Amino acid sequence: MAEALADIGMIGLAVMGSNLAQNIERNGFTVAVWNRDPGRVDEFMATVGAGKKFVGAHTPEAFVNAIARPRKIMLLVKAGDATDWTIDQIKPYLEPGDIIIDGGNALYHDTIRREKALRAEGFNFIGCGVSGGEEGALWGPSLMPGGAPDAYENLRPIWEAIAAKVDDGPCVTYIGPDGAGHFVKMVHNGIEYGDMQLIAEAYDLLKRVGHLTAPELAAVFAAWNEGVLQSFLIEITSQIFRAIDPETNQPLVELILDKAGQKGTGKWTSEAALDMGVPVPTIQAAIDARVLSSMKDERVAASQVIVGPPTSPEMPDKGDFIMLVHNALYASKICSYAQGMAMLSTASRAYNWNLNLGEISRIWKGGCIIRAQFLDKIKQAYHRRADLPNLLLDPDFNQWMADAQTSWRSVVSIGALAGVPLPAMSASLAYFDSYRTARLPQNLTQAQRDFFGSHTYERIDKPEAGFVHTEWKELIQ
Incomplete structure (x- = not known):
């Protein structure tokens, strides 16, 4: 008797592809796997695939023929030329109606191009943002698929089974046509840049101005994770401060070189915002901060020459200062998300994507890197008013910003007087003040x-x- 055909195929067996394939199989589906290096297929089948519902293939033809029609084929390969190369390898063996899903961090313009070209040949192409990192891929990511709606309907049972689950459903929804899914994932990553930079600035203030130790910082971030700042990034930040290097017995975070890299999605967000005329100063400040951090040698030399402020600012009580930084971080975070959601709204109109911002907020509540309690408030804001021009105009967010203003301005002032750079917090405050000003210069x-x-x-x-x-x-x- 012939072997049953696979429900879906996975191309690319690096960490993300391997983990997502295991997630799909664990949820009851048979998965065909192929990698351009046949040895990687053998290794996968011999280890994680042993005794499970996987079908290994060594050639594109054998791989495609192992999948039930209409074929659903997921690509988790490098963005750019590698994606086009992979599509070219499998395309000769596909049939009209088959579905190719690109799960990499592709530039949305490339996704629009690929979807149009493949549609003309009778194939379906879905550009699907996947967020959550290695753990999310294995146990439940946030998924952002864009393409033809009927193609997504064919894929939906699998995607809803493998996505992260929150109180109001799986963290996946149909995003919109052609490049919508990858655009939303790009903006997600831009917001992630802003979030991480704002948290880094809060840490810098608490350490350099508040003189908090690593154990104290761990306790502060753990406490923050119990309130309005509850999020994956705040949670892991608390855990990072508790990690001790076994060789030196020092907090490991203090031994890490202060040079941050970027993979491109942050820069793409900035470029797209400029093209569309949408201000995203918090996200841009986060990108600039990473670039400046990479200039380590130059900064060290400059620190020996350029003098900072001659006096230190008058400091409030330590507990009061922690609360000031908490409020400034949350207010700045609201501005960062407001900028990202404004980008989505503008792109939705420009490309006729009809994005549902409330639903996008909902699927970001779990699985993804920016998952946070805060996103439920954003979902509610867009449920109250689907055409909300800016989060700052929502009554709940408006009230919180009004209440946080004094703390926020104090923190930015303290940072300036102490010579502690706060590019993202300062940019957020300037965005807030500019947006609320009727007459600018x-x-x-x-x-x-x-x-x-x-x-x-x-x-x-x-x-x-x-x-x-x-x-x-x-x-x-």
């Missing part, structure tokens, strides 16, 4: 542009005149 900017370049401007007292130009030198007295 760009009237002068427009005057300058018209003065030196005849770029024209609009008058507030004559809106019917449209754009006008002035010969400025003729008016100077």
